[in-house]
Amino acid sequence: MSNSKVAVDVRGASRVFKAPGQEPVAALDNVSVSIKENEFFTLLGPSGCGKTTLLRLIAGFDFPTDGQIMLYGEDIAVLPPYKRPVNTVFQSYALFPHMTVAQNIGFGLEMQGNPKLEIDARVAEMLKLVRMEPMKDRKTSQISGGQQQRVALARALAPKPKVLLLDEPLSALDYKLRKDMQIELKRLQTETGITFIFVTHDQEEALTMSDRIAVMSKGKILQVGSPHDIYDRPAVRFVADFIGETNFLSGAVKSSVKGTSKVKLDCGPEIAASADDGMKSSGKVTVVIRPEHSNLCAVKQGQMKGVLENAVYFGTDTHYHVKLDDGTHFMVRQQNEGGSGQNGFKVGAPVGISIDEGTARILRD
Amino acid sequence: MMDAPLSPAAQVAAENDMAVSRRSRFLTLPSLFIVFVFGVLPLVLICIYSFLKPYQNGGVVWQFSTDAYLNFLFQRDIFDDTLQFAPDFLIIYGRSIFYALFTTVVCLLLGFPTAYFMATRPPEQRNWWVLLITIPFWSNLLVRTVAIMFIIRDEGLINDLLIYFHIINKPIVMLYTDFAIILGLLYSFLPFMILPLYSSLEKMDFRLVEAGYDLYASRWQVLKRIIIPLAKPGIVAGSLLVFIPALGAYVPPLILGGGRHLMIGDLIAQQFGSGRNWPLGSAQALILMAAVLVALYFYSRNETGPVKHG
Numbered sequence: 001m002s003n004s005k006v007a008v009d010v011r012g013a014s015r016v017f018k019a020p021g022q023e024p025v026a027a028l029d030n031v032s033v034s035i036k037e038n039e040f041f042t043l044l045g046p047s048g049c050g051k052t053t054l055l056r057l058i059a060g061f062d063f064p065t066d067g068q069i070m071l072y073g074e075d076i077a078v079l080p081p082y083k084r085p086v087n088t089v090f091q092s093y094a095l096f097p098h099m100t101v102a103q104n105i106g107f108g109l110e111m112q113g114n115p116k117l118e119i120d121a122r123v124a125e126m127l128k129l130v131r132m133e134p135m136k137d138r139k140t141s142q143i144s145g146g147q148q149q150r151v152a153l154a155r156a157l158a159p160k161p162k163v164l165l166l167d168e169p170l171s172a173l174d175y176k177l178r179k180d181m182q183i184e185l186k187r188l189q190t191e192t193g194i195t196f197i198f199v200t201h202d203q204e205e206a207l208t209m210s211d212r213i214a215v216m217s218k219g220k221i222l223q224v225g226s227p228h229d230i231y232d233r234p235a236v237r238f239v240a241d242f243i244g245e246t247n248f249l250s251g252a253v254k255s256s257v258k259g260t261s262k263v264k265l266d267c268g269p270e271i272a273a274s275a276d277d278g279m280k281s282s283g284k285v286t287v288v289i290r291p292e293h294s295n296l297c298a299v300k301q302g303q304m305k306g307v308l309e310n311a312v313y314f315g316t317d318t319h320y321h322v323k324l325d326d327g328t329h330f331m332v333r334q335q336n337e338g339g340s341g342q343n344g345f346k347v348g349a350p351v352g353i354s355i356d357e358g359t360a361r362i363l364r365d
Numbered sequence: 366m367m368d369a370p371l372s373p374a375a376q377v378a379a380e381n382d383m384a385v386s387r388r389s390r391f392l393t394l395p396s397l398f399i400v401f402v403f404g405v406l407p408l409v410l411i412c413i414y415s416f417l418k419p420y421q422n423g424g425v426v427w428q429f430s431t432d433a434y435l436n437f438l439f440q441r442d443i444f445d446d447t448l449q450f451a452p453d454f455l456i457i458y459g460r461s462i463f464y465a466l467f468t469t470v471v472c473l474l475l476g477f478p479t480a481y482f483m484a485t486r487p488p489e490q491r492n493w494w495v496l497l498i499t500i501p502f503w504s505n506l507l508v509r510t511v512a513i514m515f516i517i518r519d520e521g522l523i524n525d526l527l528i529y530f531h532i533i534n535k536p537i538v539m540l541y542t543d544f545a546i547i548l549g550l551l552y553s554f555l556p557f558m559i560l561p562l563y564s565s566l567e568k569m570d571f572r573l574v575e576a577g578y579d580l581y582a583s584r585w586q587v588l589k590r591i592i593i594p595l596a597k598p599g600i601v602a603g604s605l606l607v608f609i610p611a612l613g614a615y616v617p618p619l620i621l622g623g624g625r626h627l628m629i630g631d632l633i634a635q636q637f638g639s640g641r642n643w644p645l646g647s648a649q650a651l652i653l654m655a656a657v658l659v660a661l662y663f664y665s666r667n668e669t670g671p672v673k674h675g
Contacts, residue, residue: 061575081578094576098594107590108580159581 006072007163007195008035008058013067013077015053027053029219030067035163035197040189042198044206045216046242051199054216055165058197059088071162082111087156088165092172093148095140101151102127102136108159126154129188146177150184157192166198170205182209203243207231215239235276235364240288247289247330253362261362263287267326269303273360286363291333293359296320296345302352306330308345322351415647423641433648454632454649458656461629464543464618465611468550472558472607473600475551480562480599481592484569491567498556498563510549510620517545517621541623549617554610558603565599566592609657629653 015028028050035041043051056062057069060081069077076084087108095104105126109119127133130150135143140151149169156164166185170178186209189196200206206213207227214224215238223235234240237248251265256275263285264270273287299305306324313336320332332353345351371379415433417425435441440451483494501509516522517539524536539545573595577587593600615630624631629649636646 059579061578081575082581082583086579088576088579090572090576092570092572094570094572096573096576096591107577107582111577111581111583111586155580 005037006034006070007037007039008197009068009070009073010034010054010058011068011070013054013057013064013069015050015057015062016065026219028057028064031219031221032067033214033221033224035195037195038193040186040196040198040209040211042200042206042210042213043216044200044203044213044242046201049216050219051201051216052167053219055088055167055197055199058163059086059165060084085159085162086165087159087161088167089152089156089169091168093152093169095148095151095155097140100137100139101132101143104140104151105154105158107155112159122158126158129157129191130154145173146181149173149181153185153188157188157194161194163195163197166196168200169198170200171202178205185209207243215242217242233276233361234288237286237288237363240363245291245331245333247291247294249287249289249328249330250284251287252284261285263360263362265304267304267306267324267328271303271355271360272358273362274358275362276364287360288363289330289355289360291319291331292317293356294330294332295334295354295356296322296332297352297354299350299352301354303355304330304353306351306353308347308349308351311345311347320345320351322353411647411650414643415651417644419642419644421641423637423643425643430644433642433644434652436645437648437652457627457632458629458653460626461612461614464547464550464628465608465614467547468554468611469558469604469608471547471551472555473604476555476558476562476603477596477600480559480566483559483563484566485571495560495563498559501552501556506553506616507620509552510616513545513549513552514540514620517548540621541625543622543626545621546618546626546628549621550611550614553614553617554607557606557610561602561606562596562599565596565602569595605661612657613653 010031010033013028013031014026016024016026018024031050031054043054045051053062057064057077060076060079060083064077067077068075071084071086076086096107099107102123106119106123109122114122123136124133127136130153132147132150132154135147135151140148143151149172152169169185170181173181182205185196185198198206198209207230210227212224212226213230214221215230216222217238223230223239225233230239231243234243234246240246240248249265249267251263254262254264254270256262259276260272260274262270263273265287271287296308304324306322308320309323309329310321312319312321315336317333317335320334322330322332324330330353414425416429416431418428418430418432420426435448437454438450438452439448441447442449479498483491483498486494514521518524519536519538519540521540523539524533527533528536539548569592573591574587577591582590612628613630613633614628615634618626618628619631622628627635633646633649633653636642636649640646
């Protein structure tokens with residue numbers, strides 16, 4: 001991120017839907033976010049969180065009931081989509097079924113009124129970029145889902161938009177293809193140098209591709225940060241819960257020194273947990289510990305104690321579900337070492353849990 | 366593989382497949398029977414009649430003759446028995462084609478926005494709109510056409526109102542004009558345009574429209590380049606459903622045209638009625654059918670020729 005120019009600046013944008021005789025619903029509630037030039041920015045959240053609404057406001061398919069949408073300093077909030085230098089890759093691709101692959105890719109350029117020779121050259125360039133040259137004269141119904149996806153990308157990239165919007169573009173693909181396309185998307189973004197705004201509900205997709213992620217819920221942005229920030233330093237319970245798997249433990253702060261607090265957990269032990277500056281340093285708090293930052297061990301060596309209730313084998317690792325002494329459930333994830341795989345822990349037996357140092361974290365709620 | 370004996374289960378499956386296809390063939394028998402008896406047989410009959418001689422009180426004399434076809438274009442001079450070119454029937458055919466084409470174009474222009482409106486309503490409302498469009502079918506065409514007559518005649522609703530409000534002081538003559546016939550045709554056939562248009566627009570993915578706007582197409586360009594091409598099956602079906610019956614329309618020109626501006630349908634009916642010339646009527650009907658088939662042939666060849674549908 002050497003270039004820190006702001007591409008899209010959303011300022012206090014709201015979108016309230018009013019149906020007669022019903023309570024108005026805010027799909028987007030006073031959202032502000034700055035997206036930098038050349039950034040792979042992801043809007044992540046469950047369905048109905050407002051991420052697609054925000055994308056549609058930027059694309060121009062919908063208009064904010066309040067606030068501004070700035071594109072390189074110009075308010076575009078009320079411009080129709082065909083007057084915005086922004087293109088969209090749709091969830092269902094929305095390829096024109098009555099046109100060939102090449103005609104689809106050239107459509108935007110044609111509508112902009114570019115000369116025929118220029119269009120042909122650019123279409124050829126785009127076909128090469130997404131590796132679809134042999135398919136250029138096919139109808140869009142005659143190519144596979146993954147190929148349709150690449151055509152949709154090429155079509156949206158062809159007019160050289162200032163910002164490319166992607167609305168869950170990978171959700172219709174099967175697992176392996178999705179993995180390949182994630183890498184492909186990242187490559188395209190790097191090669192074209194275009195700002196990507198990517199909408200998804202898939203946290204793994206968000207973590208692997210994004211420069212920065214905004215986690216959304218109920219029409220609001222809860223946290224914006226790099227994948228590392230979001231995963232390792234979740235600010236609120238929703239973010240911690242939505243991204244990856246997490247153990248929530250309640251406790252009370254005993255003492256606090258420079259961002260690290262001693263917390264007495266309800267299940268017994270006292271542990272050290274980090275917290276952001278300016279967070280409350282006393283009273284009841286929630287501590288999060290990722291399953292992979294804890295290990296099963298003998299009862300004597302463990303910081304926490306409980307009974308192993310279940311072990312679920314996942315190939316690369318095993319999830320151990322432990323019922324702690326105070327009744328809360330705790331999950332431990334351990335890498336499998338090959339061989340027997342059971343690691344010597346028996347379901348129903350008492351076990352101890354050790355926590356990696358510096359991984360416990362206090363939430364801001 | 367082909368010669369390997371089938372397992373018992375595979376045998377049962379194969380027999381079942383055959384039984385199903387045999388049974389489904391039987392299912393079409395009743396409709397095939399109806400099509401044959403009431404569609405093919407009358408057509409054969411008309412074909413035969415058109416090559417016979419008319420009996421003076423209607424019916425036919427079983428004697429081969431091509432007079433019916435000659436009479437379509439020529440009239441035999443009663444004094445010297447020579448054939449003279451008589452374009453009367455051709456004029457009626459030409460007028461009918463013009464009326465039918467005009468009706469089709471206007472139905473398309475009126476029907477498209479209507480169908481688009483219906484297709485863009487919330488799904489639960491759409492069936493109500495379809496129902497509203499079909500309401501005219503609940504009463505007889507003759508009754509509805511007579512109702513139009515009462516509305517547009519000199520002492521009808523429209524003229525009475527215009528005179529009452531002193532907009533005009535002499536009734537505008539609408540009944541028994543070309544205008545009246547075309548109004549009747551439009552009224553009768555508009556639903557046949559709207560419904561196929563609606564069904565193709567309703568299936569359309571409106572995200573394609575958004576994609577069009579997103580790719581810098583203006584409203585007009587989206588309509589021209591995306592919506593109309595995708596609605597083409599509906600446009601074709603609707604145009605055929607309007608044009609073909611409009612060409613042979615009988616009731617509207619008879620009642621609203623007052624018999625002064627005949628169309629093909631009335632002409633044919635006349636031969637079987639007061640004209641008492643069944644062979645001529647049969648020939649006229651066949652010529653109409655041939656014209657439609659030839660037009661359709663060229664139309665479909667144009668459609669599928671250059672663009673291969675995948």
